[in-house]
Amino acid sequence: MKERYDVVIVGSGLGGLVSAIILAKEGYSVCxxxxxxxxxxxxxxxxxxxxxxxxxxxxxxxLTEGQNLHKYFKYLGIIDHLKLKKMDEDGFDIIxxxxxxxxxxxxxxxxxxxxxxxxxxxxEKEAIENYCKKIKDTxxxxxxxxxxxxxxxxxxxxxxxxxxxxxxxxxxxxxxAVLAGSNFLYAGIEDKSPFYVHxxxxxxxxxxxxxxxxGGSQITKQxxxxxxxxxxxxxxxxxxxxxxxxxxxxxxxxxxxGSELSATYFISNIEPKTxxxxxxxENFRKSFYNRIQSLExxxxxxxxxxxxxPKTFKYINHNYYHFKSSNEVWTAHEYDENTWPKxxxxxxxxxxxxxxxxxxxxxxTYMKFDDLLPWADTFNTTAEKKDRGESxxxxxxxxxxxxxxxxxxxxxxxxxxxxxxxxxxxxxxxDYIGGYNGxxxxxxxxxNNPMKSFIASKTKLNNLYLTxxxxxxxxxxxxxxxxxxxxxxxVGKEYLVTxxxxxxx
Numbered sequence: 487m488k489e490r491y492d493v494v495i496v497g498s499g500l501g502g503l504v505s506a507i508i509l510a511k512e513g514y515s516v517c518x519x520x521x522x523x524x525x526x527x528x529x530x531x532x533x534x535x536x537x538x539x540x541x542x543x544x545x546x547x548x549l550t551e552g553q554n555l556h557k558y559f560k561y562l563g564i565i566d567h568l569k570l571k572k573m574d575e576d577g578f579d580i581i582x583x584x585x586x587x588x589x590x591x592x593x594x595x596x597x598x599x600x601x602x603x604x605x606x607x608x609x610e611k612e613a614i615e616n617y618c619k620k621i622k623d624t625x626x627x628x629x630x631x632x633x634x635x636x637x638x639x640x641x642x643x644x645x646x647x648x649x650x651x652x653x654x655x656x657x658x659x660x661x662x663a664v665l666a667g668s669n670f671l672y673a674g675i676e677d678k679s680p681f682y683v684h685x686x687x688x689x690x691x692x693x694x695x696x697x698x699x700x701g702g703s704q705i706t707k708q709x710x711x712x713x714x715x716x717x718x719x720x721x722x723x724x725x726x727x728x729x730x731x732x733x734x735x736x737x738x739x740x741x742x743x744g745s746e747l748s749a750t751y752f753i754s755n756i757e758p759k760t761x762x763x764x765x766x767x768e769n770f771r772k773s774f775y776n777r778i779q780s781l782e783x784x785x786x787x788x789x790x791x792x793x794x795x796p797k798t799f800k801y802i803n804h805n806y807y808h809f810k811s812s813n814e815v816w817t818a819h820e821y822d823e824n825t826w827p828k829x830x831x832x833x834x835x836x837x838x839x840x841x842x843x844x845x846x847x848x849x850x851t852y853m854k855f856d857d858l859l860p861w862a863d864t865f866n867t868t869a870e871k872k873d874r875g876e877s878x879x880x881x882x883x884x885x886x887x888x889x890x891x892x893x894x895x896x897x898x899x900x901x902x903x904x905x906x907x908x909x910x911x912x913x914x915x916x917d918y919i920g921g922y923n924g925x926x927x928x929x930x931x932x933x934n935n936p937m938k939s940f941i942a943s944k945t946k947l948n949n950l951y952l953t954x955x956x957x958x959x960x961x962x963x964x965x966x967x968x969x970x971x972x973x974x975x976x977v978g979k980e981y982l983v984t985x986x987x988x989x990x991x
Contacts, residue, residue, distance in 0.1 A: 487721060487747065491517045494739055494749040496726045497920070499527025500962065501953035502755030503709040503720075504969035507562050509751075510716035512977055517747065518718065519739070521725035522867055526706030527755075527919055528955070534908050535793040537835070537846040541910070541919065543702030544833040544848065545573060545805065546962050547690030552990075555690060555963045557633055558970070561989035563715070564708035569699040571836040574804045576602055578695035581667030583812040584895065590664040591804075592692065596622070599692050603664070613656035617665055620651065621692070624685035630967045631686065635983035644936035646681040648674060649816050663812040670807055670831050672960070673784045673852070673926055676816035680933040683959070690963055697803075697836040705962075726756075729765040729950070736765070736950045751976060753951045757922050758941055761952065770946055781939055783925030785819050786912030788827075788853035790889050793846045798903035801844040806832040808896055819852040827851035827889055832896075849893055853885075855912045855923035867917050874913070882909045928956035943972040951975060 493509050495502045498520035510516045524530045528542030548555035549570060559565035575598065577591030593602040596618045603614050629637040652666050671687040672679060698704055710720055725742040729752065738748040754761040758778055767775050809815060809829045818829035830851040837845050855862075861881075864874040886909050894901055912924030921928075929939045943952050951972050955961075958968035974982050 487517065487719065487745070488515075489746075489748065491515045491719075491747065491749045493517070493751045493753065494519065494747050495753045495755060496739060496761075497527065497755030497954070498525040498706075498720060498722075499755050499919075499954055500529055500705070500709075500965045501955070501957070501969045501972070502527075502753065503706065503713065504562065504966050505753050505755070505953050505972050506713050506718050506720070507709060507716065508969065508973040508982065509976065510713055510718035514751075516713070516718040517749075518713070518720040519724040519726055519741070519747075520720065520722045521742075522918065523722060524703075524918075525710060525720060525722060526703055529702045529706045530918065531701035531703040534791060534846075535906050537793045538701045538837070539791045539835060539846060539848060539908075540698070540702050541915075543698060543705070543962060544831070545578070545691070546570075546696050546698065546702075548693050548963055549696050550694040553690070553693050554631060554633060555966065557986060557990045558963075558966045561986040562709065563712040564705065567708045567711075568704060570696045571699050571803075571839060573695040573697060577804050578691060579668050580804050580806050581664050582806055582808045582896070583663070584809065585811045590667070592668065592688075594692060594695055596692060603661075606664075607658065607661050610656055610658055610661050613658070613661060617652070617655050618692075620655065620681075621685045621689050624682050625689045628682075628686065630970060630983070631963075633983060633987055635980045641936070643682050644680055645933050647677070647933040648679040648681045648684040649676050651681040652684075660812060663809075663815045666815050667807050667809070669815065670829065670850075670852075673819065673930075674816055675819070675930065678930060678932040678934065680931055680936065683931055686959055686964065687961060697834075699836045699838060701835065727764065729754075729761075731766065731769055731947065734769075734946075735948050749949075751949050751951065753953055753972060755954045757920055757954075758952060758956050759922055760920070765947070765950065774946070777938065778941065781929040783855075783922045784927040784930055785852050786855050786915055786921075786924035787850050787910075787926055788885055788889070788912070789851075789910045790849040790886055790893070791846060791908040791910075792849070792900070792904050793906045793908075794844055794903045795905045797843045799844045799847070799900065801836075801841045802834055803836075806830075806896070808832065810892075819854075821852070826853075826885075827892060830889070830892070832893075849889065851889065853912055855916075855925075858912050858924075861913060864913070865917050866913075878913075882911060885909070885911075927960035928954075943968070944975045 492514040493516045495518045506516045530541045575594045579592040582589040591602045593599045627639045726739045728740040729736050730738045736752045861874045861878045866872045915924035953972040
């Protein structure tokens, strides 16, 4: 590493890597620092029994030519190198309810989305079409979502509540539950989640849904390849512990190993609460610092990763969002020891283009960080291996057994197909991905107070910028757009968006 760069980026999650490529392409010397063994944040994968599992990216939307993420990835130079598998056209997501033993599809393509649901709700054509129109109209209000550099969204859209908006579309309680059924994508909360978050989350999947063959870490590999092609650098085992400041500028970052790097610009792709603490409370307005520290993280998750015995469990080319009851679509995160888990997402890893048998399957359900408080002071990563103790292992085993018993009800006989079983808890998400209390998607957005969780990418310090899932929106598309917003502050929005569009022409 040199001692000085034009841009130093702390954290190699998607937001950091996309920002790095954008600026490297513009001729800046860029260095990305990562504390862990693996680059990529939520794009990380891991291997158990020769089976690849994703930590965060289970499917991606909007990757058909002409769609928004395709255009962004084209500009970044990675779209032609990704190995992708299109999910079931007539139902990429299946919403199912144990209390009715029924399954409902979310299909690709808006016309198909309507037609597939009409088979279950023949009387509700107008409502389903209105829902689709509302989703598209809402997404159309966000300029960068549509690769437009000019225009501002109407702030009224931020105060529309997701549950209330969906409920206003139809009186049919079952249809309401089905339309809201994939709200695990943003950890939906009945009285808080805004409708725009719902719309931006589901729209690109309805446009087109894809799995990454052999996991999402291929996105990281391709991004790093492009970064190096444009002269950028990326280094692991480099944990930044402090931002040095002078006269309202960041001058350098100090690392755990004692080394120091200076730069003209600094971008933090790590958790904003942590970033502010590392920069120093005295460098920010008290009201701003306190607001960020008071933000509530989105819920965390407990995941079960199953490796199957060869040729025992058929590959399924869609996801499941499964609920014990259709009444719990908005309240599944409110559980106690006895009622957990009330819902889960089930997803498969694609290992090749055509496949009959599955290698493995991932099941994810809500888990509060508070459930892990007895072990909150323990840390464990590949870079720093530590044992959390026997009681933690017992906790995970107990939860895994209970979770698997629920899964067996939906997938009878699945237990007999298991070769090995692995778990991750909110602590795993916290330590490996760096989310505050292991949260899945940054901070809770609240339709009652939309500005509370708003964090600008440009900070009060002259040369410090923020990026990542807590800035703007979470998800692959949301974080990519967030990185464009961050870099627009440095190179100009009209200039950058024009370049991104030109790459697809």
